[in-house]
Amino acid sequence: MAKIILEPINKQEHAEDALDLAERAADYVTLEIGRAPDMDFVVDFFEAVPPGLTTKNLLTFSVMQERAMLGMLCIAEGYELPDDWWIGLVLLDPAFRGRGIGHSVLELVKKKARSAKMTMLKLAVLEANPRALHFWTQEGFVPHRFAPATPESDGHNRWVLKLEL
Numbered sequence: 623m624a625k626i627i628l629e630p631i632n633k634q635e636h637a638e639d640a641l642d643l644a645e646r647a648a649d650y651v652t653l654e655i656g657r658a659p660d661m662d663f664v665v666d667f668f669e670a671v672p673p674g675l676t677t678k679n680l681l682t683f684s685v686m687q688e689r690a691m692l693g694m695l696c697i698a699e700g701y702e703l704p705d706d707w708w709i710g711l712v713l714l715d716p717a718f719r720g721r722g723i724g725h726s727v728l729e730l731v732k733k734k735a736r737s738a739k740m741t742m743l744k745l746a747v748l749e750a751n752p753r754a755l756h757f758w759t760q761e762g763f764v765p766h767r768f769a770p771a772t773p774e775s776d777g778h779n780r781w782v783l784k785l786e787l
Contacts, residue, residue, distance in 0.1 A: 626686070626730065627686050628686070628695070628727070628730050628731075628734070630681070631694065632668065633664070636684065640664045640667060640694055641660075641661060641663075641664045643713065644664060646715045647659075647693075650713060651713070653750060654776075656777075667694070667711065668682055670710075671698060672701040674701070675698055675700060679699045679700055679701070680696060681696070681699060683696075685714065691715075693718070695709065695712045695713070696710040698710055699738070699740075703742070706740065706741075706742045706744055707735045707740045709744070724757055725761065728761055732787060735787055736787055740787060741786065742785070742786055742787060743763075743785045743787065744782060744784045745783055746769060746781065747781045747783060748778050748779075748780055749778065749780060750778065750779075759783070764783060765781060766782045766783055766784040768780075
């Protein structure tokens, strides 16, 4: 397998590439947001922030193998605690899933997080996505809490997982 790298991306220069990837990974996007991916999904990828943070706290990357964009990910730095990185989304092209790319991406994220003096990675997995839950727990993440859907939420139950660095 060719080397996987993470390249910083931004909305101004990479929105069309992000939309193309989201359309290829429409199976997950539709599961999460209940509709096909569109530019609103892409804008949210680049701009949606957890409470108490701003877009300055967001790190957005493409997952690259040679010149091909295989995925993208977004990290909120300092959510929920100052030394936490919250992985908001890892979206991989279905044609490349199951090939060890997710593991490679996680190793790169852990390396970057440690360099940034982070001590914890956290993320939320849709209960409706057991394959993702299996992946993250196989990678060493453990349950942190269960976040049930509320009338104000998007209707998804989620497992919040954590990994100490």
